[in-house]
Amino acid sequence: MLIVSKCLAGVPCRYDGKDNLVPEIKAIVERGEAVAVCPEVLGGLPTPRVPSEIQPDGRVLSKQGEDVTAQFVSGAARAMALCRAHGCTGAILKARSPSCGKGVVYDGSFTGKRVPGSGVFVKMLLDAGVPVMTEEEYLVTACGKNETVLETERLILHPWKEADAGECFFYAKDPRVGPICGWPAHTSVEHTRQVIRDVLAAPETYAIVLRETGLPIGSIGLHRNDLAQKDDEAELGYWLGVPFWGRGIAPEAARALLRHAFEDLRLARVWCGYYDGNEQSKRVQEKLGFRYQWTTDGAPVPQMGETRKAHVSLLTKADWAAARDSCEGRQ
Numbered sequence: 129m130l131i132v133s134k135c136l137a138g139v140p141c142r143y144d145g146k147d148n149l150v151p152e153i154k155a156i157v158e159r160g161e162a163v164a165v166c167p168e169v170l171g172g173l174p175t176p177r178v179p180s181e182i183q184p185d186g187r188v189l190s191k192q193g194e195d196v197t198a199q200f201v202s203g204a205a206r207a208m209a210l211c212r213a214h215g216c217t218g219a220i221l222k223a224r225s226p227s228c229g230k231g232v233v234y235d236g237s238f239t240g241k242r243v244p245g246s247g248v249f250v251k252m253l254l255d256a257g258v259p260v261m262t263e264e265e266y267l268v269t270a271c272g273k274n275e276t277v278l279e280t281e282r283l284i285l286h287p288w289k290e291a292d293a294g295e296c297f298f299y300a301k302d303p304r305v306g307p308i309c310g311w312p313a314h315t316s317v318e319h320t321r322q323v324i325r326d327v328l329a330a331p332e333t334y335a336i337v338l339r340e341t342g343l344p345i346g347s348i349g350l351h352r353n354d355l356a357q358k359d360d361e362a363e364l365g366y367w368l369g370v371p372f373w374g375r376g377i378a379p380e381a382a383r384a385l386l387r388h389a390f391e392d393l394r395l396a397r398v399w400c401g402y403y404d405g406n407e408q409s410k411r412v413q414e415k416l417g418f419r420y421q422w423t424t425d426g427a428p429v430p431q432m433g434e435t436r437k438a439h440v441s442l443l444t445k446a447d448w449a450a451a452r453d454s455c456e457g458r459q
Contacts, residue, residue, distance in 0.1 A: 171203025299369030
């Protein structure tokens, strides 16, 4: 018997009243192979509730500054009692949660920054000798799936699914979005669905999901192509629905993906480019610390059947780390 985070089984018990459904985990609960718990709800916290994070001193504070350590500890203890009562020999818990996160949690600043550590419930499980894995680890090891999910204060980046086709089409049909990036506007939901299958399903390509709605509003990814030919290189690509331009969303999503690129994937260089006239993309790259490298006249744009002037920039791991350390030093 396993013990799993209730939100992973599709129960809407997250702080925002939503779930983190993983169909494979819901299935093992329905088969009677796992018991689902939410330590925070067991501790008396409501749903929805103000988000909380573990502080450097070990306390758990809500974003409003309320000390909710007692509720987290009480809920974890009740979850442990259920674990023992059901004879659970392992756990699958929600990554990065202040209750259920294993190995990595948010740092307490509510900025999306992560630090080494584990949630309150996970610490109790590990102390009791119960092995724990995150849902991401479970999907890779038990199901053979790569379900990396990246999160920021406003966004969730997750792999594209065919079910996202309707929302993706809503923004990708706009002629102001695709052509300036080098691809034609989408013509139908079925066209978008085919693009998800053929293009957006590639490794390290993510839907940019607005946390407050749970719906995709753009795409971002790391790709291998003519610019990124070495094993430790990739090219950053992104697009965003027009209603969300000018709100800092593209840089926010890109910072999360760049951290993943340099820390998790151990890349040394990330390239990025834009076609002449795409001032929005140019400004995003400047904000991220990319350095201009060269301009190519007559660069082919195969999907549009034309050539354009293209500008290329580069961000090295050393430059990224220096900018990160400088930013942290000012906080």
